[in-house]
Amino acid sequence: MRLAALRGLLPGRSDYADVPTHWRADIAAGATVGIVALPLALAFGISSGAGAAAGLVTAVVAGLVAAVFGGSNVQVSGPTGAMAVVLVPIVGEHGVAALAVVGILAGIMLMIAGVLRLGQLIGLVPWPVIAGFTAGIGVIIFLQQVPLVLGPADELGTRPAVAAFHALQHADWSAAVWPLAAVAVVVGLMLLLPLWDERIPVSLVAIVLVTVLAELLHLPLARIGEIPSSLPLPSIPAVDPALLQTLLTAALAVAALSAIESLLSARVAVDLSGDARYNPDRELVGQGMACIASGAFGGIPATGAIARTAVNVRAGGRTRLSVITHSVALLGVIYLASGPVSRIPTSALAAVLMLTAVRMIPFREARTILRSTRSDAAVLLLTMVITVMVDLIEAVQFGIAVAAVFALRAVARSSGVRREPIDAPADPADARIAVYRLTGSMFFGAAERVRGDVRAEGDIEVVILAFSQLRTMDATGANTLAEIVRALERQGVTVLIKGVPERHMALMRSVGVIGALRDRRHLFDSFPPALEHARSHVRRSAKSRAASLI
Template identity: 35%
Template sequence: MSNKIDFQPKLFELFRNYSKADFSTDLMAGIIVGIVALPLAIAFGIASGVTPEKGIITAIVAGFIISFLGGSRVQIGGPTGAFIVIIYGIIQEYGIEGLTVATLMAGILLVLMGVFKLGAVIKFIPYPIIVGFTSGIAVTIFTTQIADVFGLTFDGEKVPGDFIGKWLVYARHFDTVNWWNALVSFASIFIIAITPKFSKKIPGSLVAIIVVTLAVYLMKAYGGITSIDTIGDRFSIQAQLPEAVVPALDWEAVKNLFPVAVTIAVLGAIESLLSATVADGVIGDRHHSNTELIAQGIANIVSPIFGGIPATGAIARTMTNINNGGRSPIAGIVHAGVLLLILLFLMPLAQYIPMACLAGVLVIVSYNMSGWRTFLALMKNPKSDVTVLLITFFLTVIFDLTVAIEVGLLIACVLFMKRVMETTEISVIRDEIDPNKESDLEVHEEHLTLPKGVEVYEINGPYFFGIATKFEEIMSQLGDRPKIRIIRMRKVPFIDSTGIHNLTNLCVMSQKENIHIILSGVNDKVHKVLERSGFYELLGEDNICSNINEAVAKAWESVGKE
């Protein structure tokens, strides 16, 4: 394995054969994606507990860096719904400064993941975990939007951050429903849902925001309806890029925020690589996963310095880019430029967008994220997968994503080890070995006869801590005391410390009972591990045989001496 850092931005690879025609299609795709990203960036920013322009700043800064340095040709980066719950929780507990520190740390972790070539490892996170917390996030996002969908007022009562607490408060104050707000939300949802039937190019969220914002403006100006909140009623919008500010790092805050930073990094890595993999399947390309992680990390280091929030690859915007002809990172760079122009020259118009309309946009986002068809399909899978799915889902909804990811990964690891244990077999042979079933016999005999009092223990699979315990259990169940035990390890790809400890104990106990131990078919990798551990000093080098023939011959020799 090379020690060289795997950093190969796709932009520099593609420039060798880039043409004017390619630029034209990328330019058009970038403009469309930039327009699509606008309402989502504003909605994600507000839902996360920050101001609308911070969502756009994230899409500009992080989107540019992810396209410029990333390992995917078509990945579009920016704020996503997956981070809403985490960001909101951090701001509630640690403020904006805490969010900046957590995002910076997550960025550093992502860079380290890429440097240490963990891009391929991230892909092996079990699918039920990904579906579980994605569906859980969708339910949580939907829950956070109920107040704006129905225009609820809470008479000074603070809405708690947890799922159950929110619904209890909603239930107590549901008599305060503002039906004008509800009408705006439902109209927005309806427009977003039907737009694809008329146009695949124009995003429904943009159509809804333009139509509904204009309608609400006319209702306020000429209909005297003033009870519909807009962005301008709640936020003061700054139409400019803020100055770069590096936060002061407090050691206590760093320690407290580290688990959250790990969650942001893991979630960002999973979402970005999942998005890049989906894109590869559509355009017939192959992304550089480690390069993508490094780019994501740099984006999350730079973005918070300019007031941004965590960012990652966005599947919906990436697919929009592909569907509109984008085939290089230039489209993503153009998308960031379009958003910058909108921020500088058109952002004041955003103050007229109704909050209920943005809530409708996020209701659709949560529905699309939920993947309920996939969720139901996974419920028919083996019980272990269903268990991981449901536990991850309910932990995400009832507690938070940090707990869900930690517990979900732990359960997945335990189930993986359990499955490895189930596939690793330990068999006992006492009489003869059939050469027709053996691959390491060098003689052509009908059978290989074992001397009386000799037992062969065949281990088929990795010899790690779970199997070591299983091996001990089989030995104790047999309860006999042979003269010689041949432990056949030709199908053992690796051995860990517990396996070595188990073998050492077996040799010590056997020596006390005058039972001779012989190892057979140890591969080079396992051989080196046993040699470094000092195991051979206890067993003796002459009791390590390259194949079963040598081991059985040595057993006959030992029996003959007695």
């Protein structure tokens, strides 16, 4: 069984079963994605601090490895804005060379997570956290481009909001005219060209046009600079033992982000394509191998890219051949067009990312969440603010923690105990019997309130605890029940327990709830026998009191 499960994490013939019927559409879709991915790969490479060449190498190597070994047939992997945001402080503190080590370490962590079947945990990330996280990334990517356009840029590692403010504060506006004009042209073309024909690769066309104009008119625009004309040979980076512990922390953050973004992207791909064949654990293994391969070739850590995956699906991609074709197309750029690509103005790439960042922000989802509940709105806003001002991973962790607190509070409010009237023909003994029904979840969040609500006041001689509507119970809740039973029995009140679900019985016995009863026969499956026993107990007690007065 375990061997079969491990085989499910590896490629197989079934991955390419549909290629014979879809290969033409897949090749066309892959070429389309390659055209769209080219400017993004260059731009995200620059944004990460590693350079345009690293972004392009990552798109080729990581995209190909993830296509073969990943868990989705249509997922496109490569450098992304979210990952670039995480990598900037790592480059600023440890240098570009550290990215290879971080990528390989993160890849190993991802593969281990996949083997341990942790892919399903993505379902535990609440929707407001995802929306706030995505919105925060969009804001960060936009802010990162401001220094690239206006200059001068702060040191790598400076928070994007601070760097953008400094760039605005110290900008040479006379020199910034040409970069701003390039941004305006690129954004204008990207907004207007789709109105004419949606099939036009607008970002590539806009960048080519601005690059040609910049060359012909000798415009004073900063360029990407030299990129390799061939793929570098793989190598294992040198590891400084003294630095390894620090890089492990960075690698954990990179692995967490890669897992979250890749699994979310793959899940979106399922919705877009209507193809339910998606293995989240294999996706983690594939992304881990992609990060390792990218680091070995001098690239940066990669993740699944939602925008490029969506383009692949909408262009007709249905099998892994489309994603493989995307990487081959980018490989052709390295070998055949590295010279022209090196002359692309950085402000043109910044414009592409600015518009991409704005489109990343889920305005409609955010509006829906903000109008839903105050707790969900708070989770979204807090996650977004922490993403922008502090750290992406901490934002997700904090968002999940806050969402969990709100969820626990809601569960606790819907759980508890209430006193019920006795639903049976009246009997004089009923005045000395109290029936309490436990509802919802008996857990640490509701235990203290239940303790305060279960009382035996006045002439109450018997308390019946009804469990039939209790859905869940934890050790804290069971222990609180045991303490309630002991306290009532010490007061001379007989406790009867009715309708304990079988799934809770073992916990109640082990914690001592059943043992706290005065008699083991005080445990009942249904209410009528429990009520009859309670009434007979009250009658016997009344006879004893009468006899003592004679």
